[in-house]
Amino acid sequence: xxxxxxxxxxxxxxxxxxxxxxxxxxxxxxxxxxxxxxxxxxxxxxxxxxxxxxxxxxxxxxxxxxxxxxxxxxxxxxxxxxxxxxxxxxxxxxxxxxxxxxxxxxxxxxxxxxxxxxxxxxxxxxxxxxxxxxxxxxxxxxxxxxxxxxxxxxxxxxxxxxxxxxxxxxxx
Numbered sequence: 153x154x155x156x157x158x159x160x161x162x163x164x165x166x167x168x169x170x171x172x173x174x175x176x177x178x179x180x181x182x183x184x185x186x187x188x189x190x191x192x193x194x195x196x197x198x199x200x201x202x203x204x205x206x207x208x209x210x211x212x213x214x215x216x217x218x219x220x221x222x223x224x225x226x227x228x229x230x231x232x233x234x235x236x237x238x239x240x241x242x243x244x245x246x247x248x249x250x251x252x253x254x255x256x257x258x259x260x261x262x263x264x265x266x267x268x269x270x271x272x273x274x275x276x277x278x279x280x281x282x283x284x285x286x287x288x289x290x291x292x293x294x295x296x297x298x299x300x301x302x303x304x305x306x307x308x309x310x311x312x313x314x315x316x317x318x319x320x321x322x323x324x
Contacts, residue, residue, distance in 0.1 A: 180206030205288030212258040254310035
């Protein structure tokens with residue numbers, strides 16, 4: 153019985169410290185609600201598409217982790233925690249450290265401008281799927297910028313850079 157309670161408490165701990173992703177889901181739901189009110193039409197698929205779009209930008213973190221940032225110190229520390237099954241430590245490390253991972257390719261103003269243009273063009277051509285998807289992705293990034301200001305006191309430098317920096321041999 154104790155082991156079951158410990159697992160439930162552990163899951164609660166992880167969910168609480170992973171709440172940033174739930175905020176993105178909420179942003180997607182608000183976007184779907186806004187569009188429903190704007191278009192005076194309800195479509196359940198639009199809700200799912202909006203939530204998907206609001207989570208899609210974080211694929212950049214996974215590409216970094218498994219691809220171009222796999223040799224970075226941040227990534228190596230996460231892999232060490234995972235290898236040793238230190239779920240609580242990896243959760244806390246990612247919660248506090250992901251804001252300092254400033255080498256992500258798509259987390260910048262230029263990509264946001266592209267998403268805005270795609271959403272605008274989708275709107276002009278009345279392609280609602282594009283408006284939903286690109287708008288939700290853009291709102292994800294706007295939320296991240298606001299979160300940077302709240303948690304770091306300033307906007308992360310990655311937002312001002314196109315693409316990603318070359319990772320130096322030292323792993324930073």
